[in-house]
Amino acid sequence: MRPQPRIDLDAAALLTLMMGGQPAVRGPKSALVRTSAPVGFWLSQDGTVQLEIKTDGTYDGKVAGRKRRARGTYHIDGALMTLSDQDSGMHTSVTLYDGELEMAGHRLGPVA
Numbered sequence: 001m002r003p004q005p006r007i008d009l010d011a012a013a014l015l016t017l018m019m020g021g022q023p024a025v026r027g028p029k030s031a032l033v034r035t036s037a038p039v040g041f042w043l044s045q046d047g048t049v050q051l052e053i054k055t056d057g058t059y060d061g062k063v064a065g066r067k068r069r070a071r072g073t074y075h076i077d078g079a080l081m082t083l084s085d086q087d088s089g090m091h092t093s094v095t096l097y098d099g100e101l102e103m104a105g106h107r108l109g110p111v112a
Contacts, residue, residue, distance in 0.1 A: 036076075037053055037055070037057075037074065037076055037081070038053055038081075038096060038101060038110075039053050039054065039055050040052070040053060040110055040111070041110070041111040042101055042108035042109065042110055042111065043108060043109060043111050044106045044107065044108050044109075045107065045109065047064070048063060048064040048065075048106070049061070049062075049063050049064075049103065049104075049106045049108060050062045050063075051101070051103070051108055053074065057073055057074060058071070058072065058073055058074070059071070059072060059073070059074050059083055061083070068087070070083070070085055070092075071085070071086050071087070072084045072085045072086040072087075073086070074094075076096070079095060079096045079097075080093060080094070080095060080096070081093075081094040081095075081096055081101075082094070083103075092104060
């Protein structure tokens with residue numbers, strides 16, 4: 001039996017699920033190993049999760065239904081980016097794919 005991927009759900013993701021939001025669920029996909037940050041604006045298909053990755057090593061995010069914006073720094077190790085919230089100290093794992101990000105059960109695509 002193939003092991004199931006581990007998905008870390010933070011409070012915002014749990015709230016999204018409780019409010020009837022649907023995290024993106026897709027079949028397995030190979031992560032792309034990156035050496036640089038996926039700088040730019042990212043958005044979930046349903047528009048509930050927004051993420052801006054900045055060139056200075058910081059990020060700014062917003063989740064529908066959450067009053068406080070998420071802000072902090074990020075660290076990249078291969079195909080995994082870890083967001084560290086500056087206010088709460090929470091860490092959120094983001095998997096880097098070719099053309100999209102996976103975060104707390106949501107798939108985010110680049111905003112053109």
